[in-house]
Structures are given as structure tokens and as C-alpha cells.
Amino acid sequence: MIVYISYILLIICVIVQCNHDVTPKTHVAIVGAGIGGISTAYWLKYYLNDSVAITIYESNQIGGRLKTINIDGDEYEAGGSIIHEKNLYMKRFADELGLEKLNVPKALPYVMTNDGSQTLFSTLHRYIPNLFLVLWRYGLDALRLNFWLGRKLSNFIRIYDYQDNGRIFNNVEEFLQMLDEDFSKATRTSFRKYLFEHGFSKRFIDEIGQLATLVNYDQSVDTINAFPGLVSLMAAGSTLWHVKGGNHLVPKQLLERLLKQSNVQYVNGHVKSVEEVHRIDINDQGGNVRLSYKPVNSELVHSVDYDHIVLAFPLHRDNINDFVLQSTDLFNQYDYRMQSTHSNFLSGKLNCQKYNLTNDECQRLNAIFYTKSSLPYRAVAEQLTVNTNKKSTNQSIYKIFSPEKLSSEDYKQIFDNDKFQLIQDIPWLAYPKYEYPQKLPPIQINKNIFYVNAMEWSASCMEIEAISARNIAMMLTKQLGFELRRSDKHIEF
Numbered sequence: 001m002i003v004y005i006s007y008i009l010l011i012i013c014v015i016v017q018c019n020h021d022v023t024p025k026t027h028v029a030i031v032g033a034g035i036g037g038i039s040t041a042y043w044l045k046y047y048l049n050d051s052v053a054i055t056i057y058e059s060n061q062i063g064g065r066l067k068t069i070n071i072d073g074d075e076y077e078a079g080g081s082i083i084h085e086k087n088l089y090m091k092r093f094a095d096e097l098g099l100e101k102l103n104v105p106k107a108l109p110y111v112m113t114n115d116g117s118q119t120l121f122s123t124l125h126r127y128i129p130n131l132f133l134v135l136w137r138y139g140l141d142a143l144r145l146n147f148w149l150g151r152k153l154s155n156f157i158r159i160y161d162y163q164d165n166g167r168i169f170n171n172v173e174e175f176l177q178m179l180d181e182d183f184s185k186a187t188r189t190s191f192r193k194y195l196f197e198h199g200f201s202k203r204f205i206d207e208i209g210q211l212a213t214l215v216n217y218d219q220s221v222d223t224i225n226a227f228p229g230l231v232s233l234m235a236a237g238s239t240l241w242h243v244k245g246g247n248h249l250v251p252k253q254l255l256e257r258l259l260k261q262s263n264v265q266y267v268n269g270h271v272k273s274v275e276e277v278h279r280i281d282i283n284d285q286g287g288n289v290r291l292s293y294k295p296v297n298s299e300l301v302h303s304v305d306y307d308h309i310v311l312a313f314p315l316h317r318d319n320i321n322d323f324v325l326q327s328t329d330l331f332n333q334y335d336y337r338m339q340s341t342h343s344n345f346l347s348g349k350l351n352c353q354k355y356n357l358t359n360d361e362c363q364r365l366n367a368i369f370y371t372k373s374s375l376p377y378r379a380v381a382e383q384l385t386v387n388t389n390k391k392s393t394n395q396s397i398y399k400i401f402s403p404e405k406l407s408s409e410d411y412k413q414i415f416d417n418d419k420f421q422l423i424q425d426i427p428w429l430a431y432p433k434y435e436y437p438q439k440l441p442p443i444q445i446n447k448n449i450f451y452v453n454a455m456e457w458s459a460s461c462m463e464i465e466a467i468s469a470r471n472i473a474m475m476l477t478k479q480l481g482f483e484l485r486r487s488d489k490h491i492e493f
């Protein structure tokens, strides 16, 4: 009897397994453990669950461009810092992980200057409301901006409904088109021309437009195309937040959680190349793409075949020697460049005399923004710690953004005489160098190689990487013939 029952159970098991094979069907390698790579793993597991085995390769630090720096026991954001209130995937990740979201304080007093000698605008007045000051200087442009950006933002956030309902975009152009036709047009014109054509005044463009693009992407309104320009402006006047303890906790803790699931592996190694494998024997069950990597602390290069590979780091002319993408005609790495940006951390006292500030104003001054793009620096701002959202009690810590390494002469232009100390200068290849018309890389480089950071060439930010990750997970799910699971949670705006 027992033998008979076992036999029936075996048959049932075999039947069930025909539909739900417990051994993973698809082997995917993800190169890069920044927010783009880790969220790709998250969405792949979301759609494919046990049908996918994932190996994540990272040559450096988990989190990539999300990183904090420790100064005397306090942590400060050194890379990606702020998240928009409507960035719903970053919010979803933080909520699922139980991470606390801290709002960035609004309206910290600042001075906007052209070249450091003349104050264009300041929010240091104690008794005049900032709104009045803005209206006084920029007139109707200030009012129009809010309505206009509001409309653009509501078009942008359509992406969440589209993705919840399984809509895929096959390239970056299609992504922009499906949200707002104007977004796609925006990539073909300079931000200056775009704002001008939308009726904004020269003063508004030279000051507000310029400040937004210099601070967010280290490019001027004349060199950057209008889509990243728009994304930069969207940050102004909105509620912004960051993760308590540092934004890097999102990819780090997501990875920790993924590693507890079945069939997720992490390899600390540098991926040297990815190439297609052309198999002659049709019975050969090996993967379609070969990845070669060098583990950290080893000189030996290993090769592993996968069904699919997802590249989750930017490919550009400066990393062409570190990573080789073979036999793909669709992609020319030389076409893409990154913008160099330094995050300089200093302690010190700002030079207020230049701006004729009273002692009280000088003490409250939090940031200086420079709108002249030929200057060696873009902005200096006093930093809040990522844990308390407060300034350090022992000393004032400032972060200066600059396109190149700064000299001590440069620092002297910003700080009071010799009252400063350089703590650390972190050089980044921070974001794509945008141009117009913007060349946009392919999301699917070939049948089995996907590229998360293609989307960064529309505009670089954490949320765009998470959107791109979900799109790639959906593409792959569909390509494998699986049903796309509709969103189990309705995302609320």
C-alpha cells in the first residue's frame, strides 16, 4: 500500500514539476551592484521567482555611486543624495526594507551669485518671505514654472501605471515618447533654447535654469539638452528626502535580502568581458553569453556562460579598456562620455564679506550657488548628517561640487582666509555628459544582453535606474514566455 501511495505521489510530483520546475530555467548575470543592478535582481525575482538564478558581480563597493563618507563619526552623502517625493520605487524599496525616510529641510538660506563677486539673489532676509523675493525677481516666470512643471511631473509619473500594467518600452526614445512627446523633443535641443521657446525670460534661464543644471549635472543650460534640464528643475520647490543612514542602504539591504532567497549569488570580482557564444550543436545546453571575470585578490580569469547578462554600469569611452563588450554591432562605447565631478569635503568658515552680509546673515548662510559656468566650482553647501539630518555640532562641514580638482587658491575664494581644511576630495565620473541632439544607447544590446544604464542617457538619477531595471525584468520575462504578473500593490501617488 505504502509503495502504491508513493508511486501516485511520484506521478503527481512529476506532473506538477512539468509546469513548475524547481530547478531554475534561466541563469542571469548582473554586472554592477549599484541601485540599477540590485533593483534589476529585485524585479527579476518579483517576476520570475524560482525560474531564475541570478549572479551579481561587483568589482568595488555595493551601492556604486551611492556612498557616504565618515567625518569624525558622522556620515555624509558623497554621491547620490536626494530623492524626489514622487520617486515611488525608491520609496517602495525604503518602505519594504523598513528604512526611515528623512525630508530634506526646505529653504535653507543661500546666496546665488554669478562669479562670487555679485549677489544675484538671496534668501537670507529674516522678514521678507522667500516667495515674495522670488516673485519680485522672476515675476510671472516663477508662478508659471510651478504649474508647468506640475504638468510635466504628472506626465512623468504615468510610468508607474504603465509598468504596473505590464507596458514595456524597447528603447529610451520610446520611454520618453510614451510619457510626453515633448520629453523626446527635449533631448534634441539645448535647455536654454527649450526654456526660451516655452516663454521663460533670459534672467530666469541665466539664473534658475543655470543653477539647476550646474548643481544637478555639472553642465550649463547651453551644453545640456532639455530633458535632464527639466529633471533638474523638478527638484526645485519639491519635497525631497533621503534615507536615514545613507541612500546606499537601499541597494545593500536589498542585496542582503535577495541573498537569503534561493538562487541568488554575489561575486566580488571585476568583469573583464562579455561576449556572445555561438553554439554549433543544437543539443548543446550551455548559455548564450560568456562572462569573463577576475575575482578580487586573484589574477586568474574565470569564464562562465549564462543565458542572459544584464549590464548595470555606464559604458563609455573612459572604461573601454576595463571592460570589453564583444561581437555587438549595435553599440559603440566611444560615442558616450561621462561628466567628471568632484565632491570636496571641507571644514571651515565661509567668506561672507564678499556678499556684504551682516554677522547674523553670515551665521545663517547655508549655501552659495555660482551661475558662471567657467568658474572652477558650482556650489558650496553646509552638510547635514545622514543619521540626524542636522549639522555637526563640533564643526561646519561643507561640500563643494567642482568639475575638476580644486587648488587651495580656489578654496581661498570660498572660505575665510585660511580658515578651512580639506577633509576629502572624491572624484566621480558622475553622470553622462549630455548633449543635443542626445545619442541614446540601446536597452537591449542583443537578444541576450541588456543594458540598465542606457536609460541614464535620458537623465541620471536613482529612480530612472529603478524604472529601467523593472523594464528589463519585464522584457526578459516576456522573452522567456512567462506571463507578466500585474502589480500586487497599487502604488499611490
Ligand SMILES: Cc1cc2nc3c(=O)[nH]c(=O)nc-3n(C[C@H](O)[C@H](O)[C@H](O)COP(=O)(O)OP(=O)(O)OC[C@H]3O[C@@H](n4cnc5c(N)ncnc54)[C@H](O)[C@@H]3O)c2cc1C
Residues within 6 Å of the ligand: 031, 032, 033, 034, 035, 036, 037, 057, 058, 059, 060, 061, 062, 063, 064, 065, 066, 078, 079, 080, 081, 082, 083, 269, 270, 271, 272, 312, 313, 314, 322, 323, 341, 343, 428, 429, 430, 431, 452, 453, 456, 460, 461, 462, 463, 465
Ligand atoms: C556626486 C553625485 C551626486 C548625485 N546626486 C544624485 C541625487 O541627488 N539624486 C539622484 O537620484 N541621483 C544622483 N546621482 C546619480 C545617481 O547616483 C546614479 O544615477 C545612480 O546611483 C546610478 O546607479 P547605477 O547602479 O546605475 O550605477 P552605479 O552606482 O555606478 O553602479 C554600477 C556598479 O557597477 C560596478 N562595476 C562597474 N564596472 C564593473 C565591472 N567591469 N565588473 C564588475 N562591476 C563593475 C561599479 O563598481 C558600481 O558599483 C548622483 C551621482 C553623483 C556621482
